[in-house]
Amino acid sequence: MKPLLTTLALTTALTAPAIALARPVTFTTAMTNYGGDGAYLAYYVTDASGAYVGSLWMAGGKSKYYKHLTDWYRATGGDTAEINGITGASVGAGRQLEITLDLADALFDAGYTLHIDAAVEDMRDSPNEIAVPLTAQGAGSAVKGRRYIADFTYKY
Amino acid sequence: MLRFVHRWPGLLAALLLSLLALSGATLSVFPAAERLAAPQAVSGQSVADLASRIQAAYPGVEQIRRAPSGQITAYWFDNGQPGAAVIDPATGQAAGSADPNQTLRWLTNLHRSLFLGDGGRLTMAAGAAMMLVLCLSGALLVVRRTGGWRRWFAHLRGPLAGRLHVEIARIALPALLLSSLTALWMTASTFGLLPEGDSTPAFPTEVSGQIDAPLRDMPLLAETPVSELRDLSFPYAGDTTDVFSLTTAQGSGYIDQGTGATLAWADLSGWQRAYETIYMLHTGQGAAGLGLLLGLMALGVPTMAVTGVILWLAGRRGRPRIRHNVAPGRADTVILVGSESGTTWGFAATLQAALSAQGHSIHVAPMSSFLPDRYARAQRLLILAATYGEGAAPASAKGFLDRLKRLPARPGVALAVLGFGDRSFPAFCGFAGQLAETARARGWQELIPYDTVDRQSSQDFARWGRALGTALGLELELAHVPVIPASLPLSLISRRDYGAEVQAPTAILRFALPPRSLWCRLSGRGFGRFAPGDLLGVLPEGSEVARFYSLASGCRDGFVEIAVKKHPGGLCSAQLMALQPGDSVRAFIRRNPDFRPGPGKAPLILIGAGTGVAPLAGFLRGNTRHRPACLIFGLRHPDSDFLYREEFATWQQDGRLTRLLPAVSRGTAPAYVQDLVRREGPELARLIRDGARVLVCGGREMASGVTTALAEVLAPFGTTPTDLKAEGRYVEDVY
Numbered sequence: 001m002k003p004l005l006t007t008l009a010l011t012t013a014l015t016a017p018a019i020a021l022a023r024p025v026t027f028t029t030a031m032t033n034y035g036g037d038g039a040y041l042a043y044y045v046t047d048a049s050g051a052y053v054g055s056l057w058m059a060g061g062k063s064k065y066y067k068h069l070t071d072w073y074r075a076t077g078g079d080t081a082e083i084n085g086i087t088g089a090s091v092g093a094g095r096q097l098e099i100t101l102d103l104a105d106a107l108f109d110a111g112y113t114l115h116i117d118a119a120v121e122d123m124r125d126s127p128n129e130i131a132v133p134l135t136a137q138g139a140g141s142a143v144k145g146r147r148y149i150a151d152f153t154y155k156y
Numbered sequence: 157m158l159r160f161v162h163r164w165p166g167l168l169a170a171l172l173l174s175l176l177a178l179s180g181a182t183l184s185v186f187p188a189a190e191r192l193a194a195p196q197a198v199s200g201q202s203v204a205d206l207a208s209r210i211q212a213a214y215p216g217v218e219q220i221r222r223a224p225s226g227q228i229t230a231y232w233f234d235n236g237q238p239g240a241a242v243i244d245p246a247t248g249q250a251a252g253s254a255d256p257n258q259t260l261r262w263l264t265n266l267h268r269s270l271f272l273g274d275g276g277r278l279t280m281a282a283g284a285a286m287m288l289v290l291c292l293s294g295a296l297l298v299v300r301r302t303g304g305w306r307r308w309f310a311h312l313r314g315p316l317a318g319r320l321h322v323e324i325a326r327i328a329l330p331a332l333l334l335s336s337l338t339a340l341w342m343t344a345s346t347f348g349l350l351p352e353g354d355s356t357p358a359f360p361t362e363v364s365g366q367i368d369a370p371l372r373d374m375p376l377l378a379e380t381p382v383s384e385l386r387d388l389s390f391p392y393a394g395d396t397t398d399v400f401s402l403t404t405a406q407g408s409g410y411i412d413q414g415t416g417a418t419l420a421w422a423d424l425s426g427w428q429r430a431y432e433t434i435y436m437l438h439t440g441q442g443a444a445g446l447g448l449l450l451g452l453m454a455l456g457v458p459t460m461a462v463t464g465v466i467l468w469l470a471g472r473r474g475r476p477r478i479r480h481n482v483a484p485g486r487a488d489t490v491i492l493v494g495s496e497s498g499t500t501w502g503f504a505a506t507l508q509a510a511l512s513a514q515g516h517s518i519h520v521a522p523m524s525s526f527l528p529d530r531y532a533r534a535q536r537l538l539i540l541a542a543t544y545g546e547g548a549a550p551a552s553a554k555g556f557l558d559r560l561k562r563l564p565a566r567p568g569v570a571l572a573v574l575g576f577g578d579r580s581f582p583a584f585c586g587f588a589g590q591l592a593e594t595a596r597a598r599g600w601q602e603l604i605p606y607d608t609v610d611r612q613s614s615q616d617f618a619r620w621g622r623a624l625g626t627a628l629g630l631e632l633e634l635a636h637v638p639v640i641p642a643s644l645p646l647s648l649i650s651r652r653d654y655g656a657e658v659q660a661p662t663a664i665l666r667f668a669l670p671p672r673s674l675w676c677r678l679s680g681r682g683f684g685r686f687a688p689g690d691l692l693g694v695l696p697e698g699s700e701v702a703r704f705y706s707l708a709s710g711c712r713d714g715f716v717e718i719a720v721k722k723h724p725g726g727l728c729s730a731q732l733m734a735l736q737p738g739d740s741v742r743a744f745i746r747r748n749p750d751f752r753p754g755p756g757k758a759p760l761i762l763i764g765a766g767t768g769v770a771p772l773a774g775f776l777r778g779n780t781r782h783r784p785a786c787l788i789f790g791l792r793h794p795d796s797d798f799l800y801r802e803e804f805a806t807w808q809q810d811g812r813l814t815r816l817l818p819a820v821s822r823g824t825a826p827a828y829v830q831d832l833v834r835r836e837g838p839e840l841a842r843l844i845r846d847g848a849r850v851l852v853c854g855g856r857e858m859a860s861g862v863t864t865a866l867a868e869v870l871a872p873f874g875t876t877p878t879d880l881k882a883e884g885r886y887v888e889d890v891y
Contacts, residue, residue, distance in 0.1 A: 035255060035256060035258065036256055036261065037261065037265070050397075061274075062346060062347075062348070063348055063352075064345065064346065064348065064352055067354070067356060070389065070401070073356075074359045077358070078354065078356075089273075122256055122261075123256060124218075124219050124221075124231040124238075124240065125219065125389070128392070146233065146238060147238045
C-alpha cells in the first residue's frame with residue numbers, strides 16, 4: 001500500500017498527510033466455479049490517461065507466475081517491490097476474497113480506475129478481468145468479471 | 157554407515173515415496189494420451205496461417221496456446237461470453253473441449269503438494285531429496301554386493317525380498333535419479349531459489365496507433381512454424397496502444413497490430429531453457445515416451461518400499477541386539493562377524509557383552525562392513541566366521557577375503573580368528589581357515605591361535621574365551637546360551653514306512669500345518685510361507701541344536717512333509733521314526749531360497765538319492781504348469797525304499813513328471829545316480845543346452861559323484877558344472 005500512497009502524494013500534490021484523509025475500503029471478490037487451481041489476482045490502479053499508478057493487492061505468492069498477470073506485469077515489469085507487504089494467498093474456484101485497505105480519499109472521483117488481472121494454472125490468462133472506475137457512486141454495486149471473477153464490489 | 161544412510165530415510169519415507177511414485181506413474185500416462193488425442197498438426201504450417209484460420213472461425217479470439225503435446229487451444233470472447241476449444245490446426249475449427257481435466261489436476265496437486273500448499277510442496281521435495289539419498293546410497297550398496305560397477309547386473313542370490321529389492325533398483329535407478337533431481341530443481345525454481353532469467357522484452361512504448369493488419373502479413377508470424385509456438389495473445393479490441401505478444405520455443409516478442417512489424421524480440425535465457433528441459437524430463441510433456449518410461453520405473457518404488465521393510469524386519473529378527481555398540485573409531489576391540497543364518501551373531505553378542513563388562517570398548521560389525529581405515533584406536537580384531545557351503549564366505553562376509561589379501565598387516569593390531577561350523581562337513585570351517593591362513597601370510601600379529609566351534613558348542617566357545625582372556629590378561633568366562641529359534645509343535649498326520657527290508661528304515665512323515673494367527677502373519681512369526689526345498693528345523697527332546705530336513709511340501713499344499721532315514725545312534729531321527737499319528741515334535745522353518753526350480757518354463761533335471769528325493773518330489777508336486785522334468789532317483793531296491801512311487805506314477809500320467817530314471821544299487825545290475833547321469837549324458841546335455849536347471853539333493857558323496865559325471869558329460873560342449881553353478885542353474889542341497 002505504501003507505494004501507492006507515496007505515488008498519490010506525489011502525483012496529486014496533496015498537501016495534507018495522506019493518512020489523515022484515508023478511509024477503510026473493503027474489496028469483495030467472488031470467484032466463479034471455473035474448475036481450476038487457485039487463481040492469481042493482481043489489483044492495481046491506473047489514472048485517467050491509463051497510466052499505471054500503483055498496486056493495491058496481489059493474491060498469489062509465487063513470483064514466477066506473475067508474468068501471466070499480463071497487464072500488471074507489463075506495467076510494473078514484474079517488480080515485486082510494487083507488492084511488497086500486500087501479498088496474500090491465491091483464491092480458489094467458488095471462493096470469495098475480502099480485503100480491507102486504508103485508501104486515500106483522493107483516489108475516488110478523480111478519474112482513477114481499479115483493474116484486476118487474473119490467471120489460473122494451465123488455463124487462459126485473463127488480464128483486465130475487472131476494470132472499474134473508483135467513484136463514490138459506484139461503491140457498493142457489483143461488477144461482473146469476464147471469466148474467473150463472478151462479481152466484484154468495493155465498499156466503504 | 158552406508159546401510160544406515162540407506163535404511164532410515166527409506167523406512168521413514170517408504171509411504172511418502174510410494175505415494176509420490178504411484179501418483180507420478182499415473183500422471184505419466186496423461187502426456188502420452190494427450191499426444192495421441194491431439195489433432196495432428198499440418199506440417200510446415202505457420203503461426204500466421206493457423207491464427208488466420210482461428211480468427212476466421214472465432215473473430216473474438218484473444219489467445220492461442222500450443223501445449224508440448226501439440227494440442228492447440230484457442231480462447232475467445234464473443235458477445236460478452238468467454239469461450240475456449242481445442243482446435244484442429246488444419247481448419248481452425250473447434251475439435252474438442254478445452255476444459256481442464258479434473259483427474260489430472262487432482263493427481264498433479266496430490267503429487268506435488270498433497271493438497272497442502274507450500275508445506276505439502278516442501279514435504280514432497282523432502283521426499284524427492286530422500287529418494288536421491290536412497291538412489292546414491294543404494295547404488296553404492298549394489299556395487300558392494302555385486303563386487304564392482306562392471307558387475308552391476310551380476311547374478312543375485314539370497315531371499316526373494318532382497319533379490320527383488322536389488323533387481324528392481326538396478327533397473328529403475330537411473331530413472332528415479334532423474335526424477336528426483338528434476339523434482340528438486342523444479343521445487344527450487346517454484347520457491348524462487350534459482351534465477352528465473354526472465355528475458356521478456358520491455359513493452360514497446362511507441363506503436364503505430366493503427367489496427368487490423370492482416371495476420372498473414374505479419375513477418376514474425378509468417379516465419380514461425382506452428383511447431384515452435386507456445387502462446388499468441390491478441391491485442392484488446394479497441395485499444396490502439398496494445399500489441400500482439402508471441403512466445404515461441406526460442407523467445408518472446410511483440411508485434412504492431414497496425415503494421416505487422418516486429419516491435420521487440422528477446423531470446424529465451426539459459427535459465428529458462430534449462431527449466432523447460434527439466435520440466436519436460438520430469439513431466440514427460442513434450443517427451444511422452446520418456447514420461448511413460450519414467451512412470452513405469454516409478455512403479456518399482458512401492459515394491460522396493462515393501463521389500464525394504466521386509467528386509468529390515470528380517471535383519472532385526474535374524475541377529476540379536478548388540479547393546480552399547482561403540483563407534484568404529486573409538487573401539488579398542490573390533491569384532492567382525494561372518495554369519496550365514498545368524499547364529500554366529502549370538503556368540504558375537506556374548507563376547508561383546510563379556511569384554512564390555514571388563515572395561516573394553518567394543519565395535520561389532522558384519523564382515524561386509526569392514527572399515528580398516530576407521531579403526532583408529534583398535535588394538536585387536538576378533539573375527540568370528542561361519543562357512544557357507546563348501547568353504548565359501550557366508551552372506552555377511554562377501555568380499556572380505558579379497559580385501560584381507562590386499563590389505564597390509566597393521567602394526568600394533570593383533571588378530572584372532574574363530575571358525576564356526578559342523579565337523580560332519582568335509583569343509584569344516586573352510587572359510588574361517590582360509591581367513592586365518594591369509595592373515596598369517598599377510599603378516600598380521602596373531603593374538604591367539606586359530607580355533608573352531610563345532611555345532612554351536614558352548615564348551616568350545618568358552619574354551620576359546622579363556623584363551624582370549626589369558627592373552628588379554630583378563631578372567632574371561634563366555635557363557636553362551638544358544639538362541640533357540642522360536643518353534644511350534646507339529647502334529648503328525650500320517651507316516652509311510654519304507655526300506656526296512658534293505659536295512660535302511662525310512663519314512664515319509666506328514667504333519668498338519670499349524671494354524672497361524674493374523675499377528676503371527678504380520679510379525680512374520682511362526683510358520684510363514686515356505687516352499688519345497690526350504691528346511692524344517694526339528695528340535696529333538698534333550699538337545700538345543702536343531703537338525704534340518706528338506707521339505708517335500710510348500711505351504712500351499714496345506715501340510716508339512718519330510719522324509720527321514722533312521723541313523724544308528726541318531727537322536728533326532730530316532731525320535732522322528734518313533735512318532736505315531738497324533739504325536740508332535742517342535743520345529744521351525746528355515747528358508748533355503750537358492751534351492752528352488754525358479755520361474756519360467758526351462759526344463760528341470762532333478763537328481764536325488766534316498767531321502768534327498770523329498771524336496772524333488774515337492775517340486776514335481778508343484779509342477780502344475782508341466783515344465784519338462786527328468787528325475788534321476790537313487791534307491792536300494794524298488795520293492796523296498798522306492799519313496800513316492802505311487803505319486804511318481806500319477807505325476808507321470810498327468811504330465812508333471814516327464815521321465816523317471818531310478819538308479820537301483822542292489823540287485824542284478826547295480827547302478828548309482830552318477831552312472832545314470834553318464835548313461836543319459838547326451839540327453840541331459842541337450843536339456844542343459846536348452847536352458848535346463850539342475851537340482852541335486854542328497855549325501856555329499858553322491859553330489860560330488862554327480863558333479864564329476866556331469867563334468868564328463870558336458871566337456872564336449874565346452875561348459876562345466878562350475879559355469880552352471882555360477883549362472884545359478886546348478887544348485888545343490890547337500891547333507
